[in-house]
Amino acid sequence: xxxxxxxxxxxxxxxxxxxxxxxxxxxxxxxxxxxxxxxxxxxxxxxxxxxxxxxxxxxxxxxxxxxxxxxxxxxxxxxxxxxxxxxxxxxxxxxxxxxxxxxxxxxxxxxxxxxxxxxxxxxxxxxxxxxxxxxxxxxxxxxxxxxxxxxxxxxxxxxxxxxxxxxxxxxxxxxxxxxxxxxxxxxxxxxxxxxxxxxxxxxxxxxxxxxxxxxxxxxxxxxxxxxxxxxxxxxxxxxxxxxxxxxxxxxxxxxxxxxxxxxxxxxxxxxxxxxxxxxxxxxxxxxxxxxxxxxxxxxxxxxxxxxxx
Amino acid sequence: xxxxxxxxxxxxxxxxxxxxxxxxxxxxxxxxxxxxxxxxxxxxxxxxxxxxxxxxxxxxxxxxxxxxxxxxxxxxxxxxxxxxxxxxxxxxxxxxxxxxxxxxxxxxxxxxxxxxxxxxxxxxxxxxxxxxxxxxxxxxxxxxxxxxxxxxxxxxxxxxxxxxxxxxxxxxxxxxxxxxxxxxxxxxxxxxxxxxxxxxxxxxxxxxxxxxxxxxxxxxxxxxxxxxxxxxxxxxxxxxxxxxxxxxxxxxxxxxxxxxxxx
Numbered sequence: 001x002x003x004x005x006x007x008x009x010x011x012x013x014x015x016x017x018x019x020x021x022x023x024x025x026x027x028x029x030x031x032x033x034x035x036x037x038x039x040x041x042x043x044x045x046x047x048x049x050x051x052x053x054x055x056x057x058x059x060x061x062x063x064x065x066x067x068x069x070x071x072x073x074x075x076x077x078x079x080x081x082x083x084x085x086x087x088x089x090x091x092x093x094x095x096x097x098x099x100x101x102x103x104x105x106x107x108x109x110x111x112x113x114x115x116x117x118x119x120x121x122x123x124x125x126x127x128x129x130x131x132x133x134x135x136x137x138x139x140x141x142x143x144x145x146x147x148x149x150x151x152x153x154x155x156x157x158x159x160x161x162x163x164x165x166x167x168x169x170x171x172x173x174x175x176x177x178x179x180x181x182x183x184x185x186x187x188x189x190x191x192x193x194x195x196x197x198x199x200x201x202x203x204x205x206x207x208x209x210x211x212x213x214x215x216x217x218x219x220x221x222x223x224x225x226x227x228x229x230x231x232x233x234x235x236x237x238x239x240x241x242x243x244x245x246x247x248x249x250x251x252x253x254x255x256x257x258x259x260x261x262x263x264x265x266x267x268x269x270x271x272x273x274x275x276x277x278x279x280x281x282x283x284x285x286x287x288x289x290x291x292x293x294x295x296x297x298x299x300x301x302x303x304x305x306x307x308x309x
Numbered sequence: 310x311x312x313x314x315x316x317x318x319x320x321x322x323x324x325x326x327x328x329x330x331x332x333x334x335x336x337x338x339x340x341x342x343x344x345x346x347x348x349x350x351x352x353x354x355x356x357x358x359x360x361x362x363x364x365x366x367x368x369x370x371x372x373x374x375x376x377x378x379x380x381x382x383x384x385x386x387x388x389x390x391x392x393x394x395x396x397x398x399x400x401x402x403x404x405x406x407x408x409x410x411x412x413x414x415x416x417x418x419x420x421x422x423x424x425x426x427x428x429x430x431x432x433x434x435x436x437x438x439x440x441x442x443x444x445x446x447x448x449x450x451x452x453x454x455x456x457x458x459x460x461x462x463x464x465x466x467x468x469x470x471x472x473x474x475x476x477x478x479x480x481x482x483x484x485x486x487x488x489x490x491x492x493x494x495x496x497x498x499x500x501x502x503x504x505x506x507x508x509x510x511x512x513x514x515x516x517x518x519x520x521x522x523x524x525x526x527x528x529x530x531x532x533x534x535x536x537x538x539x540x541x542x543x544x545x546x547x548x549x550x551x552x553x554x555x556x557x558x559x560x561x562x563x564x565x566x567x568x569x570x571x572x
Contacts (some may be wrong), residue, residue, distance in 0.1 A: 075395070123463050260437055262477070263458070263478070264439060264457060264458035264459075264477055267419070267420055267439065269419070269438070282379070282381075282400055282419060283417060283419055284377040284378070284380060284400050287379045287398070293397065295417065295418075295435070296398070296417055296436070297417070297436040297454075297455060298436065298455075298457040298476075300457070300474075300477070301477040
């Protein structure tokens with residue numbers, strides 16, 4: 001089933017971590033397997049990279065801590081080797097880390113180098129984007145990663161009920177649009193031409209972290225935007241080229257977009273006011289974040305909408 | 310309360326999604342035979358139990374529910390005549406499987422509102438999601454706003470009135486009953502319908518398989534005028550009528566594979 005949510009503030013940064021947690025927690029019944037956030041704080045000069053050093057199904061044996069330490073050191077070495085100057089390493093949990101560094105080279109080669117370290121996945125990479133995803137409901141994940149303190153201008157989130165692939169961090173949403181900085185996607189639905197697009201995108205040099213069909217959308221949009229298309233154009237094109245039932249949200253450094261398939265098979269409710277736009281699979285999630293009586297509606301089939309903060 | 314609550318006690322719930330406690334709180338305020346429930350602090354189950362206790366056990370005929378807050382499955386399975394008013398939005402499956410009540414919802418509803426309604430009146434003063442009035446068998450469902458896709462899918466009777474725009478596949482597999490769509494309608498109107506009638510005031514993006522235009526008769530005009538007057542929607546506009554073309558009626562014929570077997 002899965003639940004998706006997105007929020008964008010038009011009047012500057014708010015407590016986006018708290019708001020998104022409320023929205024996702026209220027939709028726990030749509031997917032209690034894992035929860036993910038893509039949060040946009042104030043853009044910085046340097047890059048922020050979030051990685052996991054081990055996934056959920058990795059054996060937690062006696063050597064686990066030593067392996068994590070070795071991998072973290074190796075990642076740091078790889079970053080230095082490609083010419084990035086690491087300024088900060090934040091060890092949020094024992095198996096995830098956030099690296100802050102200055103870098104002006106090719107992001108793809110940097111991400112590929114980092115992921116060559118065993119079991120390591122780059123969750124997000126960008127000047128303002130931070131993707132946090134883990135097993136459990138929204139409150140569990142928010143407490144674990146201290147998301148209550150995060151201020152930002154926009155965010156998307158996802159609660160997952162796994163249907164097509166494993167319950168682990170690699171299968172959790174949002175997906176970073178590798179290797180495009182500051183782009184992320186969440187999706188509710190199934191794509192039926194997954195293997196067609198996976199083979200096609202792999203041939204043009206992209207890598208896939210998981211066996212989850214939703215990852216296609218992120219990589220697909222990234223490739224379209226790398227060819228020079230705007231977010232809206234890329235999303236409109238995806239309506240023609242992706243098959244299946246889907247409602248997805250895509251975020252970039254300054255905008256939030258939604259797309260709904262032509263059968264309108266997956267839900268999305270929209271609330272729009274002068275200073276806030278909130279979208280979610282269910283109205284209950286919007287009400288969790290927006291106070292007072294509000295008027296909401298369902299966008300129609302085949303609609304693509306993009307809002308800029 | 311066993312007759313009302315029914316279920317056996319649930320003792321194991323790994324994901325923490327089930328509301329185990331099934332006692333009626335009795336928080337409704339009853340005055341002059343009318344009850345009011347403030348739902349802001351209550352869970353779905355508590356609200357429904359309270360409502361059922363009022364209409365079934367206490368014989369209250371008018372209930373107002375304040376602050377429903379978009380919760381799912383509120384007001385379901387009410388099988389007696391009563392008046393229910395929701396002051397606020399409801400989530401999915403609002404007022405499903407009802408037989409008899411007169412419901413007013415002053416807010417929006419999510420997907421599958423009034424699914425399988427047998428009889429009664431539901432007036433929604435707001436927008437509605439997809440699958441509104443799915444498989445209804447009778448009663449009137451009035452939406453004073455826009456609706457999503459597949460309104461009245463598998464409808465087997467009753468009337469659905471939509472004042473705003475409607476999405477794709479409206480009247481999908483319609484089997485009996487009528488729909489009065491006063492706004493514009495999306496693609497595939499009346500796709501694979503068997504019987505029944507669709508009246509459209511606005512534009513139709515496209516017709517579905519075997520849905521064909523038809524002539525308005527005096528009976529149609531009388532019906533539309535009566536229903537619109539009943540719900541204070543003014544006088545009827547110029548309407549287009551759509552019915553089943555019956556080109557897909559192959560009930561007496563064999564499937565090609567069956568024919569091969571026999572001939």
